[in-house]
Each structure stands twice: as C-alpha cells, then as structure tokens.
Amino acid sequence: MTEATLDLKIDRKRLEETLNALTKIGMTGKGSQRTAYTIKEMRAKEVLTHLLRRGGLEVRIDGVGNVFGRTRQGSGPVVMIGSHVDTVPEGGRFDGVVGVASGLEIARTICESGITLRHRIEICAFSAEESSRFGVGTIGSAVVAGELSAKDIEGLKDKHGHRLGEVLARLGRSHDVINSSKRDPSEFHAYLELHVEQGPVLESEGKKIGVVSAISASTRLRVRFLGRADHSGTTPMNLRKDALTAASELILAVERICKNEVKGVVGTVGSMNVSPNAMNVVPAIVELGIDIRSILAESKKAAASLVLQEAQQISKRRNIELEASIIKEDEPVTLNEEIVSLFEGICKSSGAPYRVMISGAGHDAMKMARITRSGMLFIPSKRGLSHNPDEWTDLNDVELGANCLLQAALRLAT
C-alpha cells in the first residue's frame, strides 16, 4: 500500500447525490417504501443501473433481479461490496441503500484514482433482503450463495396471495435463469457490506464504527393454545379454558428464559392473534409468534427447547390443547476474522472510534459468508431507530464508514 492509496478518500458530495437519487424513489415524507419487487423497488434498481453505468461499471441483472456493477479493471475472483435497496413498508432512508451507494462511490473513487486492481470490484444490490413481503428475507443473496433455488422460492406468497414465481416470471425469469444466478465460491475473493446498525449500541457508547464479528440468526416458533370460547359472564373462573391467560404465562416465560436462564439470547413474542377477540367471550384460540436470536447456535436451541417445554407444561397444567412448531431455524454466522482484524486496523489508524460487535439483525453478508470470506461494518443509527421513517444516520458517519470500507476494499483488491 502506498501513501497515495492510504490517503484516498471517497467524494462525499457524490455519495450524497447517489443516496438522494436512490431514496427519491419511494420517498414517504421522511422515510422510504420500496417493498421487494414492487414498481418502486424496480425503479430504484433502474436508477441504480444508470448510476452504475455512469460510474463506468459493467452492469448485469441476474435471475432474481439482483443488480451487479463491475469494474472493468482487474481479473479473477471479485471483491464484492453489496447490500440492498428494498425496504420494509414505511421504512427508513438508510437501511440497505447506504451500503449500495457507498459501494458505488468506492468503486468510482478507486477507478478514478488510477490504482491498479488485481481483483475486480463488483457492486451488488440484492433483491428482497427484507422479509416483509414474502415472509423470507435475504432471498437475492441466498440464491447467489446457492442456499435457495428456483423451486424453494417460487411458491413464496405475499399477503395478497401473489407468488414470487409469478412475479419473477413477469421479469422474464424462468427456473433455469433463476438457478443460473447461483455463483461459485471461486468467483469471490471477499464480500464487504456497510450497513446502519439498526440498534442503539454505537450511539450509546459514542462509537462511530461497529466492526461486526458475527451475525445472529433466529429460530421462529409458532405456538397455538386451543382453549374454549365461553360466555364471559356466566362461566365461573374455575371452569374456563382461557387460551389467552395460558399464552400470557408463556409470554412471560419467554422473557424469563431469554433474560435469566440462557445466556446470549434475545427472545421476543412479536405477534399474537386472539380469537374470537371479543370483550365478552373467553378467548378460545391464541396464536403466538416467537422469535429467538443468538450468535450461538447451541444457546438458541436451548432457549427454544425451554420455551417449548414451558408451553407443554402450561398446556398440561391448564388442560388446554397446544400446537407448537418451529417454523424457521437459521444458523448464526461468524464473519471472517482476518477481515475483522483488517477493519480494526483501519479504524485504529484513522482514529475512528469503533467497537467489535455482533449483529442482531440478519443481513446479506450472512448468506455471502457461506461462500466467501465476508466482513461487515455498522455505522450509528440515531436513537437506534430502524424499520421506521424516523431512521437517521448522520452523513458524516456514512462518509466515515464508506472511507473505512474503501480502505478495506483497496487492501483486498490491490
């Protein structure tokens, strides 16, 4: 590395322009709404292809609509910098877009510097990173990593009953084309991603950069208590089969288990459906959606199994029927130690206040880590807010994060 490359910095104004150009599409007051494979999301990708071409990159769209832009210089395996441009409904301005815009800016900065690249740099906007439309997230990166095939995704349905297979067929994507999007690990030298933290840790500690060492995964449980609907006035307390009081016990048990009994996990009962949900009827059926996350597969498994045991005990004690199942179980991912050290070194030498941390949320890096050594940087989210129109990250922090990623990309690609 020469002095010149160490001094190389991204163009802040141009990065801001790129961010504005992408977030203009699907702007909702302060936030953004570009749900996967909707017109808004596709228009944002269309804008991105224009920006990539303007940046002198070779553009390609694969079978699931992932958008790629490669530098013309360099050869062999690529250093990929990726993230996504889709959002949750009523999402924020920074989630995903920051990583894609920074990637493009990094590629442009390097191309303009005249530095010789050994490896091509490839920018990527992965499709459907957010699970909000089809119930499954990181679809684009999972297909690239070979974890999902056309068959796995074609039947996924959104809340209107539209199948992902049909949506992709409209884009002219056949099974063969979708499956050809899988890429061989040998095509990659490394994968890097810059993302907003989406949590409060960096801000509360006054740090500017989070070097991600591992990405937690979730186990999702669906638990249904099947009690009996009775008149709320005429049924004595001891003769009821109240599904909601049973569910309430379990909700508190999830908190207890994840707080006190198993270390290193977080657990949330994020959804509850009560039937018939009437004030004068004893609740008959309650369905809970439980999300347990950890970077330790064993701890996550232990917590999930304690939750299921607890549900059985409640069901027995209260004589209420139980249906419980694990609907999703993902493996946590450890990110590449060398890249973590590389990031730490860059933060130290640039004086950026940083910490090594885990990611509680899933990201495309989690899928890419299965096929190539991967690294991820976080920048602070104001008040920890994300998936919210009030999501905010200071442009100074975006710039700092992009410059740290630029240095990492230079070290890996030259």
Place this chain on the structure above:
Amino acid sequence: MKFLVKEKRILNSKQIDELIDTLARRMLRKLAGGKSVALIGIKTRGAYLSKRLVDKLSKKLEVHHGTLDIILYRDDLNVLQEELTIGESDISFDLNGKTVVLVDDVLFTGRTVRAAIDQILDLGRPAVIYLAVLVDRGHRELPISPTFCGKKVETQRGDRVEVKLKEKDGVDEAYVISP
C-alpha cells in the same frame, strides 16, 4: 361477417430518409452551439431512430446517445400481468444540466412521452427536455407537443400507425391501419 382492414402506406423508405434528414437539420439549427446535448430514444423504434439521428448530428455536434425502456413508468402498468424489465434503459452519462431530446417514432396520446419524462427526471435533472418524433398522428390525451416533428398525419382515434424500421423490421415504411 368479415371485417375489412384498410392499410395505407404513408411513408416509403426514401421519405423516411428525408424526414430523418429534415429532423436532423432542424435539430442542428436549434441545438448548434449548445453544449451537452443528449439524444435519448424511447425503445424500441425510437431507439433506432435516435441512433440514426445521432449518426447524422455527431458530424457537426458533440452528442450523447442513450435509450430508454419506459415500461416501469407507464400509467396503466399492471405489475402482475405485464412483462417487466430492469436495466434495459441504457444511459451511461450524467443527465444533470444536459439538453435532452427524447426521440420516438409515433406521437399519439402523449402518455409514453409523459412516462419517459418522469423516468428521465428520476435519473437526473436535465436543463431542458425536447421531443422529436417521426410521425405525429394527433389524439393527444396530455398537454404534450413535439419540438421537432417529421410529418403530421390525420388519423381516426381507432387507427393504428405502424412505423417499420430496417434495424428491427428489415424495411423502412410507415402505415396507417384502419379497422
């Protein structure tokens, strides 16, 4: 019952050549001395037409060339029924501050041009957007008029106007087809 379809040729190959020459001349007059001119053809036939115009103009004027696929910007788009594309528009230069000339073969309701303008404005902020068309067949549904027009043709609302170009159809011709 059999319906008769009336097909009337309105332009032959020579006439199309002449119209493109005329359009190029008028454009040169208006754009000469101007910097940062970009011709953007609306796919499919507008793209070929714009290429021919660029070939003529570029001898005398520095001109960028791009193409636009407006499908994602149509006002009657049904995402679940239509064939969609991403990345088929090809504009590899900065649109900010440019003098953009949109090029299409036929101007009818004006809705395609509206879509193209909206798309252009999502991609950047040109100084000005002009419109060049080979044939204006009337029946506008939006307040849009061409800056450069090859030929005005009287048509009925239900007629179809078909321009054929060598690059796509093997021949240069235009027809009005009446049901």
